[in-house]
Amino acid sequence: MIWIGNVLVSQGEGGVYNERMVGGARVWDPYRSKLSALYHVGIGVDLKPGMRVLYLGAANGTTVSHVADYVEVVYAVEFAPRPMQDLLEVCRRRKNIIPIMADAGRPEQYAPLVEAVDLLYQDVAQPDQAAIALRNCPFLKNGGILILMLKTRSVDMSKDPAEVFLDTIEVLTSSGLIVKECVWLAPFHIDHAAIVCTKPEV
Amino acid sequence: MQSYWFGDVCDGRCKVFTGDTQAIIDRVQSIFTSMDSFVPPEWDQAVVCGACRDRQEYLARLQAVCIAAAERSVRDQYSRKDAELLQMVRTLDEIDTVVNLLSEKAAEWYIIRHPAFSRKYRRISANILIKTIREKSRGALGNVAMEIEQLAKTRTALAKEVSARANEVMPNTSALIGGLVAARLMSRAGGLFPLSRLPASAIQVLGARTALFAHLKTRSPCPKHGIIFQHRRVHNAPKEVRGKVARVLSGKLAIAARLDHFRGIAVPEFLTTAQERIDAAGKMSKP
Numbered sequence: 001m002i003w004i005g006n007v008l009v010s011q012g013e014g015g016v017y018n019e020r021m022v023g024g025a026r027v028w029d030p031y032r033s034k035l036s037a038l039y040h041v042g043i044g045v046d047l048k049p050g051m052r053v054l055y056l057g058a059a060n061g062t063t064v065s066h067v068a069d070y071v072e073v074v075y076a077v078e079f080a081p082r083p084m085q086d087l088l089e090v091c092r093r094r095k096n097i098i099p100i101m102a103d104a105g106r107p108e109q110y111a112p113l114v115e116a117v118d119l120l121y122q123d124v125a126q127p128d129q130a131a132i133a134l135r136n137c138p139f140l141k142n143g144g145i146l147i148l149m150l151k152t153r154s155v156d157m158s159k160d161p162a163e164v165f166l167d168t169i170e171v172l173t174s175s176g177l178i179v180k181e182c183v184w185l186a187p188f189h190i191d192h193a194a195i196v197c198t199k200p201e202v
Numbered sequence: 203m204q205s206y207w208f209g210d211v212c213d214g215r216c217k218v219f220t221g222d223t224q225a226i227i228d229r230v231q232s233i234f235t236s237m238d239s240f241v242p243p244e245w246d247q248a249v250v251c252g253a254c255r256d257r258q259e260y261l262a263r264l265q266a267v268c269i270a271a272a273e274r275s276v277r278d279q280y281s282r283k284d285a286e287l288l289q290m291v292r293t294l295d296e297i298d299t300v301v302n303l304l305s306e307k308a309a310e311w312y313i314i315r316h317p318a319f320s321r322k323y324r325r326i327s328a329n330i331l332i333k334t335i336r337e338k339s340r341g342a343l344g345n346v347a348m349e350i351e352q353l354a355k356t357r358t359a360l361a362k363e364v365s366a367r368a369n370e371v372m373p374n375t376s377a378l379i380g381g382l383v384a385a386r387l388m389s390r391a392g393g394l395f396p397l398s399r400l401p402a403s404a405i406q407v408l409g410a411r412t413a414l415f416a417h418l419k420t421r422s423p424c425p426k427h428g429i430i431f432q433h434r435r436v437h438n439a440p441k442e443v444r445g446k447v448a449r450v451l452s453g454k455l456a457i458a459a460r461l462d463h464f465r466g467i468a469v470p471e472f473l474t475t476a477q478e479r480i481d482a483a484g485k486m487s488k489p
Contacts, residue, residue, distance in 0.1 A: 073261055081279045084272055091269055098265050101272040111235035112206045113268065116242040138240050158418045 001039060001046060001070075008036050010069035016090060017062050026066065030188045033063040034123055034149045037188035038196075042181055045119060045145050045196060047071050054117040054139050056104040056132065057124035059083045061090035061097070067121070068097050075114045077104050105132050107139070116141045123149040127156070130171040137177075140199045146177060148195040149185075161191045172197055205233045206243040207267060208253035216251040227271040283371045284394040290364050291385040297357045302328075304350050308335055311343055329354060373468035374458035378451070378476060379433045386429050387455070398463035405459070406430065406452035430455070439484045450483040 002009050002025065009025035020027040030037040038044040047070035058064045058076035060083045068074045073096045078084050084101050091097045102109045104124050120140045122133050133148050140146060150168055152161035165182070173179055177197040185192045203212040207230050209219045219229060245260040254260045279285065305328050312335045313319055321331070329351070336347035365381035372394060375384040390408050391397035400408070407414050409428030417424040426445040430436050430452060439447045454476040461469050 081276045084276055088269060088272055088276075091265065095265065096261065098261070098268045099272045100268055101275040108235045108237050108240075111237065111240055112230050112233045112243065113264065114242060115244060135237065138237055139242055157415060 001044075008039055010066045012065065012069035013093065016065045016093075017060070026069065028066045033066065034185055034189055034192060034194065035063050035067070035121065035147070037185045037192075038147070038149075038183070038194045040188065041185060042183040042194065043196075044181075044194075045147060047119075051119055052115060052117040053119045053121060054114055054136065056120070056122040056136060058087055058099070059123075061087040063123070064097060065090050065094065068094050071119075072096060073098065075100060075110075075117065077102055077110065079103050105135065107136050111138075114139050116144075118144050120144065120146045121149075122147070123151075125151050125154040127154060129155060130168045133172070134175050137199060142199055143201045144199050145180075146172075146195075146197045146199065148172070148197070150193045150195060152191045152193065161193075165193050169195060176200060204241050204243075205235070206247075207264065208243070208248045209251050211243075211247055211251075216247055218251040218253050223267055223270045226267050227274065230267075230271065282394075284388060287364065287367050287371050287385055288389050288393060290360065290367065291382075291389045294357065294360050294364055295386070295389075297353060297360065301350060301353050301357060304346065304353075305332055308332060308343065308346050308350060311346075312339065315339065315343070372459070372462040373466075374461045374473060375455060377468060377473050378454055378458050378480070379430060379435070383429060383433050386432070387459075390429060394459070394463050398459040400456065400459070402449075402453040402456035405455050406448055435480060435484065443484060447480065447484045451480050454480060 002011065004022050004025065007022055008028045008030070009022055010028055011025050014021050014026050016026075019029070028036040030040045035044070047067065049070070049072060051071040053067055053071050053074045055064055055067065055074050055076045058078040061076065064074055064076045064087065075098045076087060076091075077100045078087055079102065081101075084099065087099050091099045098113070100110045100113060104122070105126065105128070117139050118141055120133070120136055122129065122136070124132060126132060129148065129150060133146060137146070148168070150165060152159075152164040155164045155168070169179055169182060172195065176199075178200055179195060179197050181194070181196040183194055185194060203210055207219075207226055210217045219226065221229065245254075245257050248254050248260050249256065254263055309321075309331060326334075332347050332350050332354075336344055336351060339347065361382060364385050368381035368385040368388075369376045372384050372388060375387070378384075379387070387405065387408055388394055388397050391400055397405070407425050407428045408430075410425035413422070413425035416422045427436055427448040430448055433451075435451060436444060436448050457472065458476070461472060
């Protein structure tokens with residue numbers, strides 16, 4: 001990852017969302033992007049130039065554009081039409097983002113399009129976030145990494161976020177994933193946690 | 203056999219799919235993949251197939267197909283009848299808020315200029331007050347009052363349009379609860395399809411989010427009605443039976459929304475029995 005002082009940046013064409021530029025690089029704001037927040041509060045995963053990424057919950061393409069600056073190709077899945085319009089605009093300017101308008105909970109709809117990936121990144125506001133991640137695991141190479149941005153409030157509004165967090169980790173480990181890191185994203189994002197897992201080599 | 207966007211792969215052999223971008227999109231939508239036996243596509247298979255020359259071309263073609271597919275889906279979703287109604291009713295409610303806030307500010311301003319003026323013991327509705335302010339004030343305040351009146355006119359016209367459009371898009375729901383309230387329910391649910399998927403109990407408290415979550419988290423009583431309170435059937439009902447009317451009405455609304463989504467036309471048989479049932483709920487006295 002590229003840091004200028006304590007500012008996380010990515011190398012690429014600027015102006016995607018009027019982001020600040022430092023020394024010709026795009027500032028990756030941890031208050032806007034949960035992935036950037038993960039790099040600030042924890043270790044995360046080093047994004048490398050040859051990586052292939054499946055990104056679930058791409059939204060307006062803000063974080064996607066930063067990820068695309070680092071890696072070879074990003075498959076960006078988004079369900080809602082309004083953010084998809086913005087994402088498409090980003091795709092027209094970046095050759096390495098493949099937009100997919102589909103429900104991340106139904107991977108069979110986009111299976112014929114997505115190749116095996118090194119990193120599965122998920123940031124969706126759904127109650128069954130762990131199940132969605134597991135359903136998308138067939139796209140992940142053995143030894144590949146899953147980053148799950150857990151929105152505890154989307155899982156259950158009335159439950160304690162810490163409880164939701166532990167339950168989710170339990171679901172992921174019991175289906176064979178190895179949890180490497182789990183951190184809360186405070187102070188950047190409240191009631192959001194990041195869970196980093198690897199799919200075992202078999 | 204595995205089917206991918208560029209062709210079918212079977213035992214290392216590959217049959218390329220030939221067709222333009224639109225044909226590939228149709229193909230991708232028609233492929234049924236089972237995730238249990240799924241093997242992700244590999245770009246070198248596509249090269250062996252003859253679908254592309256190298257990795258760069260693979261990604262370029264895939265991106266072109268995916269962008270076109272997403273554009274098509276966006277266009278399809280926006281061309282649905284409920285898409286524009288949703289924006290119309292949200293704009294209408296926003297104008298309401300703005301008119302109210304501005305009227306309040308204009309009234310406060312007017313009172314400063316006329317210290318003897320008070321609204322106490324005088325039945326002055328907001329629009330009459332604004333008219334008075336416009337007539338009696340010069341300069342900026344008069345202009346503000348004039349703009350508020352103009353905005354109120356726009357609002358009235360828009361409300362008529364929303365009502366008419368709702369009668370057309372959701373005839374059954376509108377017949378039960380009126381076009382405006384029907385449109386608001388739809389907007390809160392996020393569209394006609396999401397509304398048709400809601401259970402009656404959710405429709406009943408749609409728009410009473412604060413009260414509902416307060417109920418779930420603390421011991422406060424649960425809300426009896428949300429947006430549907432705006433309809434006279436609910437707010438004119440005697441207090442004892444108001445909850446019952448809301449429950450029966452939302453039950454019928456859930457059915458009506460499904461009829462609207464799946465049939466799209468008014469169903470008179472359903473409407474007569476539903477109206478009778480709701481009226482009966484309002485008349486029932488407590489034993």
